[in-house]
Amino acid sequence: xxxxxVAAITSYSKEQLIALQKExxxxxxxxxxxxxxxxxxxxxxxxxxxxxxxxxxxxxxxxITEDGxxxxxxxxxxxxxxxxxxxxxxxxxxxxxxxxxxNSSLNLMxxxxxxxxxxxxxxxxxxxKLPVVKFLCPSPGYDRHFAIxxxxxxxxxxxxxxxxxxxxxxxxxxxxxxxxxxxxWCVPLYSNPQGVCxxxxxxxxxxxxxxxxxxxxxxxxxxxGVHHIYGEKKLADIFELTEKAGNAxxxxxxxxTSKITFPGAGVSLIASSESNVAEIxxxxxxxxxxxxxxxxxxxxxxxxxAEGVRVHMKKLAEELKPKFDIVLKTLDKELEGTGLATxxxxxxxxxxxxxxxxxxxxxxxxxxxxxxxxxxxAGATFPYKKDLHDRNIRIAPTxxxxxxxxxxxxxxxxxxxxxxxxKLLENK
Amino acid sequence: xxxxxVAAITSYSKEQLIALQKExxxxxxxxxxxxxxxxxxxxxxxxxxxxxxxxxxxxxxxxITEDGxxxxxxxxxxxxxxxxxxxxxxxxxxxxxxxxxxNSSLNLMxxxxxxxxxxxxxxxxxxxKLPVVKFLCPSPGYDRHFAIxxxxxxxxxxxxxxxxxxxxxxxxxxxxxxxxxxxxWCVPLYSNPQGVCxxxxxxxxxxxxxxxxxxxxxxxxxxxGVHHIYGEKKLADIFELTEKAGNAxxxxxxxxTSKITFPGAGVSLIASSESNVAEIxxxxxxxxxxxxxxxxxxxxxxxxxAEGVRVHMKKLAEELKPKFDIVLKTLDKELEGTGLATxxxxxxxxxxxxxxxxxxxxxxxxxxxxxxxxxxxAGATFPYKKDLHDRNIRIAPTxxxxxxxxxxxxxxxxxxxxxxxxKLLENK
Numbered sequence: 020x021x022x023x024x025v026a027a028i029t030s031y032s033k034e035q036l037i038a039l040q041k042e043x044x045x046x047x048x049x050x051x052x053x054x055x056x057x058x059x060x061x062x063x064x065x066x067x068x069x070x071x072x073x074x075x076x077x078x079x080x081x082x083i084t085e086d087g088x089x090x091x092x093x094x095x096x097x098x099x100x101x102x103x104x105x106x107x108x109x110x111x112x113x114x115x116x117x118x119x120x121x122n123s124s125l126n127l128m129x130x131x132x133x134x135x136x137x138x139x140x141x142x143x144x145x146x147x148k149l150p151v152v153k154f155l156c157p158s159p160g161y162d163r164h165f166a167i168x169x170x171x172x173x174x175x176x177x178x179x180x181x182x183x184x185x186x187x188x189x190x191x192x193x194x195x196x197x198x199x200x201x202x203x204w205c206v207p208l209y210s211n212p213q214g215v216c217x218x219x220x221x222x223x224x225x226x227x228x229x230x231x232x233x234x235x236x237x238x239x240x241x242x243x244g245v246h247h248i249y250g251e252k253k254l255a256d257i258f259e260l261t262e263k264a265g266n267a268x269x270x271x272x273x274x275x276t277s278k279i280t281f282p283g284a285g286v287s288l289i290a291s292s293e294s295n296v297a298e299i300x301x302x303x304x305x306x307x308x309x310x311x312x313x314x315x316x317x318x319x320x321x322x323x324x325a326e327g328v329r330v331h332m333k334k335l336a337e338e339l340k341p342k343f344d345i346v347l348k349t350l351d352k353e354l355e356g357t358g359l360a361t362x363x364x365x366x367x368x369x370x371x372x373x374x375x376x377x378x379x380x381x382x383x384x385x386x387x388x389x390x391x392x393x394x395x396x397a398g399a400t401f402p403y404k405k406d407l408h409d410r411n412i413r414i415a416p417t418x419x420x421x422x423x424x425x426x427x428x429x430x431x432x433x434x435x436x437x438x439x440x441x442k443l444l445e446n447k
Numbered sequence: 448x449x450x451x452x453v454a455a456i457t458s459y460s461k462e463q464l465i466a467l468q469k470e471x472x473x474x475x476x477x478x479x480x481x482x483x484x485x486x487x488x489x490x491x492x493x494x495x496x497x498x499x500x501x502x503x504x505x506x507x508x509x510x511i512t513e514d515g516x517x518x519x520x521x522x523x524x525x526x527x528x529x530x531x532x533x534x535x536x537x538x539x540x541x542x543x544x545x546x547x548x549x550n551s552s553l554n555l556m557x558x559x560x561x562x563x564x565x566x567x568x569x570x571x572x573x574x575x576k577l578p579v580v581k582f583l584c585p586s587p588g589y590d591r592h593f594a595i596x597x598x599x600x601x602x603x604x605x606x607x608x609x610x611x612x613x614x615x616x617x618x619x620x621x622x623x624x625x626x627x628x629x630x631x632w633c634v635p636l637y638s639n640p641q642g643v644c645x646x647x648x649x650x651x652x653x654x655x656x657x658x659x660x661x662x663x664x665x666x667x668x669x670x671x672g673v674h675h676i677y678g679e680k681k682l683a684d685i686f687e688l689t690e691k692a693g694n695a696x697x698x699x700x701x702x703x704t705s706k707i708t709f710p711g712a713g714v715s716l717i718a719s720s721e722s723n724v725a726e727i728x729x730x731x732x733x734x735x736x737x738x739x740x741x742x743x744x745x746x747x748x749x750x751x752x753a754e755g756v757r758v759h760m761k762k763l764a765e766e767l768k769p770k771f772d773i774v775l776k777t778l779d780k781e782l783e784g785t786g787l788a789t790x791x792x793x794x795x796x797x798x799x800x801x802x803x804x805x806x807x808x809x810x811x812x813x814x815x816x817x818x819x820x821x822x823x824x825a826g827a828t829f830p831y832k833k834d835l836h837d838r839n840i841r842i843a844p845t846x847x848x849x850x851x852x853x854x855x856x857x858x859x860x861x862x863x864x865x866x867x868x869x870k871l872l873e874n875k
Contacts, residue, residue, distance in 0.1 A: 025761060061521065063520055063522075064520065064522050066517055066520075069517065069519045069520065070844065072519075075864065076507060076510070076741075077505075079504060082504070085714075089494055089497065090711055090712075091497045091500075091709040091710070091711055091712065092491055092492065092709070092710050092711055093489065093491050093705075093710040093711060094491075094711070095711075121549050121550070121738075121739070122549070122739045123735045123736065123737075123738075125734070125735055125736060126734055126735040129733060129735070130734070133561055133612045135564065136565060137561065137565070137575065138600065147565065147575055149569060163733070163736075166733045167733055167734075169733075170730060170733040171565065241617040271828040277521075281519040281520070281741065282519070282520050282521040282736070283518055283519055283520055283521060283522070283739060283740045283741060284519065284522075284739045284740065284741040284742065298831070302598060305591070305595055305597075306554055306557040306558070306595075307551045307553055307554040307557070308551065308553060308591075308710070309551075309711060310549075310551075311549070311550045311711060311712045311739065311742070312711045312712065313504075313709065313711060313712040314712065314739070314742070319698075329774065336833060
């Protein structure tokens with residue numbers, strides 16, 4: 020379509036649609052004939068991106084921590100001091116609020132939810148003893164968050180995402196009136212999958228809103244907190260805001276180096292009020308004697324300090340920017356003005372999310388799959404995998420090479436258009 | 448006392464006891480004047496023992512697994528093939544039964560118990576939905592096992608330990624008649640703290656006994672499965688026995704390299720029937736994307752194969768044997784024939800357990816503490832920390848140097864005798 024002003028495909032006559040369908044089908048069959056095997060389904064870094072970080076493998080300078088402890092041995096439940104300092108400086112969170120975990124922040128989230136189920140928090144009833152527990156799920160969102168709720172029998176309520184975060188009027192209204200709503204999932208910076216960054220106003224409202232449940236909790240998964248690509252978005256300080264509002268225990272903050280060093284062998288953290296941290300450590304201290312301190316040291320020795328992480332993230336952004344450029348330019352070139360798709364341009368993170376023409380996401384993904392390109396399953400970005408409009412698709416551009424990605428995106432756009440045209444003809 | 452035949456102190460007259468008390472008090476005060484700071488409380492390896500294993504820090508030859516996967520990246524929930532093979536060969540467990548975990552088998556035990564609480568197993572009611580859940584705790588036993596039960600509100604029943612394992616007549620009688628008894632903790636080889644090795648008969652009876660609860664489970668913590676010191680004890684194959692008896696789902700088997708490589712940075716595993724493994728993976732796959740695969744590779748590359756582990760364990764035994772010799776020789780020399788203490792000589796593992804004169808464990812530990820030697824808390828080896836006879840004390844000889852250990856043991860024996868004499872005088 021290029022830059023030329025064209026009529027939206029949605030306004031085509033039946034004859035025009037049939038002609039276009041024929042044209043797109045031919046394009047699609049040509050792709051199919053190439054026997055592609057490409058994957059844009061998961062937010063995995065490419066090997067070349069991981070190579071940037073290989074220095075961490077040999078970074079361990081000593082197994083003695085700065086307070087003289089042997090990191091090879093047992094001990095230190097909540098993380099070695101230099102690891103706490105690194106993340107404290109990087110994320111501007113007081114050290115006293117931080118517990119360093121193992122290689123997976125998802126694991127910390129799951130275990131936190133399990134503790135709430137079995138023990139409750141701050142003297143409130145354990146959630147597993149309640150007739151029903153509900154969670155707010157801003158959507159499109161992260162499928163693995165929703166899977167935790169599903170696994171534990173927590174009822175999910177879909178909250179529409181707006182440009183600056185969840186629909187806060189709806190959120191405020193729900194949490195004020197329903198004490199069985201116990202929490203909300205948030206990826207506040209470069210959200211998965213849309214790349215939405217929560218505005219200061221949204222963060223402030225989340226921190227200060229009245230909740231019917233005393234034990235309402237925000238699962239603040241800042242997975243992409245330093246994962247800037249096009250410039251650098253700032254996030255309001257949720258701890259400062261909740262403390263001022265007298266809601267100090269409201270937030271569990273999660274972070275990890277999974278997409279900073281290695282997804283399989285990074286370091287995770289949970290941060291919360293000192294009272295919540297004491298509660299977590301009481302049970303975590305029964306669960307384990309301590310997480311891998313050598314890997315904490317390895318990470319600290321590699322980066323040296325918070326500025327080291329920031330410099331490193333700039334290198335990773337240089338790896339990722341060309342891939343995001345391919346995705347966004349191809350969407351612009353192939354779908355802009357067609358009326359068959361909308362999307363937002365993320366400024367960081369790991370994903371681009373696209374909304375196809377109503378009712379076309381499943382068919383689009385199926386068409387791509389049949390031609391050898393795996394996308395994240397349609398619906399995966401919604402609770403119970405149910406996208407009522409059947410239109411949201413998550414694009415994960417990080418894993419394929421630039422060449423593979425261009426081919427995959429070209430095919431994907433053909434699939435979006437073909438599914439859209441098919442649907443328009445159905446409706447004629 | 449040397450090798451000379453002497454009258455047991457327990458048969459002393461009041462006058463003899465008063466004289467001995469004076470003598471022991473003088474010895475004790477002399478120790479106190481030395482301002483010792485020694486620790487025999489936890490089963491931690493000494494730095495010199497960890498040094499034997501330092502090669503593992505640089506052992507990583509490649510980050511690509513034998514099936515071509517990049518271990519730096521996401522994926523592989525249940526462990527890389529070469530790690531499964533290593534432990535399969537070492538422990539004689541089929542690979543299909545094995546899930547490799549993170550750095551802590553305690554963590555796997557806790558999470559397994561949590562899954563039983565929240566989800567139940569094999570279609571049975573989740574344990575958290577039952578009015579009461581009970582666990583059998585052969586004691587003296589491992590305090591951290593008991594802490595898991597206490598944390599989760601599982602009622603503990605103390606089972607006396609015999610020379611060849613738990614009192615099986617009592618166990619069989621209890622589990623046959625009480626469906627609320629859902630499991631038993633076992634450290635079947637070189638048990639913590641006594642070094643008891645379960646006989647073939649005990650293992651067979653555990654595997655085949657009738658249980659009122661369909662979902663009765665054995666937590667088989669083979670923590671010291673390859674930790675031989677004086678010779679090599681064999682353990683019967685619990686999987687073979689349970690399968691033959693139609694109880695294939697009865698066992699969760701745990702193991703780790705915490706005391707093979709590094710306590711803080713080893714590799715753990717859980718093994719169970721294929722049906723149980725599928726059940727575990729269903730929930731574990733929501734909890735995490737995968738454990739640290741680079742550390743799995745590091746471990747495999749260091750040992751190469753099961754024989755490599757066995758050779759390594761012989762080196763560690765050479766480190767440990769002199770320490771166990773000190774403990775056992777000092778006990779023999781100072782306490783044999785006094786009537787104030789009994790103990791068993793372990794053939795492997797990490798501990799020696801001593802029974803003081805009835806009602807003297809707490810005082811013995813307090814005396815040692817006041818003179819600068821920290822022991823494991825008296826009672827810690829029993830559920831709810833309640834040693835009804837107040838007599839069991841765990842000695843952990845691995846952490847101090849040989850010189851420190853000799854001093855600590857000399858003092859300890861004085862404390863055992865002084866506490867015993869004090870008690871005898873009280874009773875006169």
